[in-house]
Amino acid sequence: MNIISKEVGKYIHITIVGRIDTSNYEIFSNELQVFIDEGKKFLILNLNDLEYISSSGLRIFLKVLKALRAVEGDVVLCCLTDKIKSVFEMSGFLSFFNLADNIDSIEE
Amino acid sequence: MTRNFLNIPEEIYLLSIDENGNQHQNLKNENFDLVISAALLMDLALLHRIDSDQTYIFTDKKEQIGDVLLDGVLDEIIEYNNNRRIENWISYLSIHGQFFRDEIITSLVRKSVLKIENERVLWFFSKRKYPIVDDTELEEVQSRIRNLIFGTEIPDERDIVIVSILFNSNLLGTIFTEEEVSKYNARIVQIAKMDFIGQAIGNVLKEYNISIFDSILKTKSPEEMLEAHVEKLKKKFRVTNDDSLPTWIRKGTRQYEETLKYVREVGTAEITFNPRLKKYSKINYGYYQSAFGE
Numbered sequence: 165m166n167i168i169s170k171e172v173g174k175y176i177h178i179t180i181v182g183r184i185d186t187s188n189y190e191i192f193s194n195e196l197q198v199f200i201d202e203g204k205k206f207l208i209l210n211l212n213d214l215e216y217i218s219s220s221g222l223r224i225f226l227k228v229l230k231a232l233r234a235v236e237g238d239v240v241l242c243c244l245t246d247k248i249k250s251v252f253e254m255s256g257f258l259s260f261f262n263l264a265d266n267i268d269s270i271e272e
Numbered sequence: 273m274t275r276n277f278l279n280i281p282e283e284i285y286l287l288s289i290d291e292n293g294n295q296h297q298n299l300k301n302e303n304f305d306l307v308i309s310a311a312l313l314m315d316l317a318l319l320h321r322i323d324s325d326q327t328y329i330f331t332d333k334k335e336q337i338g339d340v341l342l343d344g345v346l347d348e349i350i351e352y353n354n355n356r357r358i359e360n361w362i363s364y365l366s367i368h369g370q371f372f373r374d375e376i377i378t379s380l381v382r383k384s385v386l387k388i389e390n391e392r393v394l395w396f397f398s399k400r401k402y403p404i405v406d407d408t409e410l411e412e413v414q415s416r417i418r419n420l421i422f423g424t425e426i427p428d429e430r431d432i433v434i435v436s437i438l439f440n441s442n443l444l445g446t447i448f449t450e451e452e453v454s455k456y457n458a459r460i461v462q463i464a465k466m467d468f469i470g471q472a473i474g475n476v477l478k479e480y481n482i483s484i485f486d487s488i489l490k491t492k493s494p495e496e497m498l499e500a501h502v503e504k505l506k507k508k509f510r511v512t513n514d515d516s517l518p519t520w521i522r523k524g525t526r527q528y529e530e531t532l533k534y535v536r537e538v539g540t541a542e543i544t545f546n547p548r549l550k551k552y553s554k555i556n557y558g559y560y561q562s563a564f565g566e
Contacts, residue, residue, distance in 0.1 A: 185323070185330075186323040186330050186331075186332050189323070216325075217325075218323045218324065218325050218330070219317060219323055219324045219325065219467070219468055220317075220320070220323045220332070223429055226426060226429070226466075227429075229426060230426045230428075233426060251325075251326065254326060254465070255326075255465065255466055255467075255468065256461075256462050256463065256464075256465035256466040257466060259462055260426055
């Protein structure tokens, strides 16, 4: 897994490349926690290059969403492939998130 | 990580009994074994000892937890050292159902949540009951889950697990009225599907109960009764290859003929065989009855 991030206005754009699985979900969690600890409230997670996600990975998405909504922030999921979208759908997680088809549509 | 006072299987057990220790109709016998097996897996997942996707369970951290049941299951998963489908793990672990039940009750008695009560039924027979002595924990879980369903909050992972088990085991009635289930159905379904192991419970119970129903409808002769029983066992323990069956239920063996003879003698195929004593006996469902104070 590779995480690329950049700050654009009030948003942190985070692109996740590869897999979030048993071997690295804690790294993923720690990376996102850094932004929360820095007081960043709005995350855009670009999942276009996410290949696989396990239950532990999904739970981190929920944990981060819960933490940011508690401070009136948000997490937007962007650019989901059909495969990843179906995992989020099957697990019922999708309904809790705001979605975007592409980055531009969020910034507008 | 701080452990809750009760583990998930203990919470589910408490939610499934009334104040006298009688168990909900939907969670008796083998159904209980399957649901508790899934609850153990879900607790291990919350403790980061296993992980899963829609299909498989994987090992995560291998450190012991300090809980007899959870550590026992974790050991089995680590020892298996391979990926296995969620449904198969639930079915496979349910073979220890009687042990799980004993341990849950023992632990709840030790924690002073249940008490032991001996009741004399006839002059020669006494049965043991495990009524609730302190329902603080139970009320806490019930109120937490009710508030979650009636609200719009993002659920905690522990509450997702409880809702998922209750929904997929048809146990929502232990917390909600029928009207509430109907009114909040969308929210319940949304949260219940947030755990892949929870989703698998529904599949396993459905498969298992269909197989029992089929065997009741179709069974006639002792041969058919035994075949149906073997099929039920195969389904329950997910045996796909007949060669892996013990000889007493493997067709074509001399022991199978002995089994058939015993089925003819006792008129039921609900039997078991002790290979050490080389002795057949009828399955003792009385165990469940005494455990649930019926």
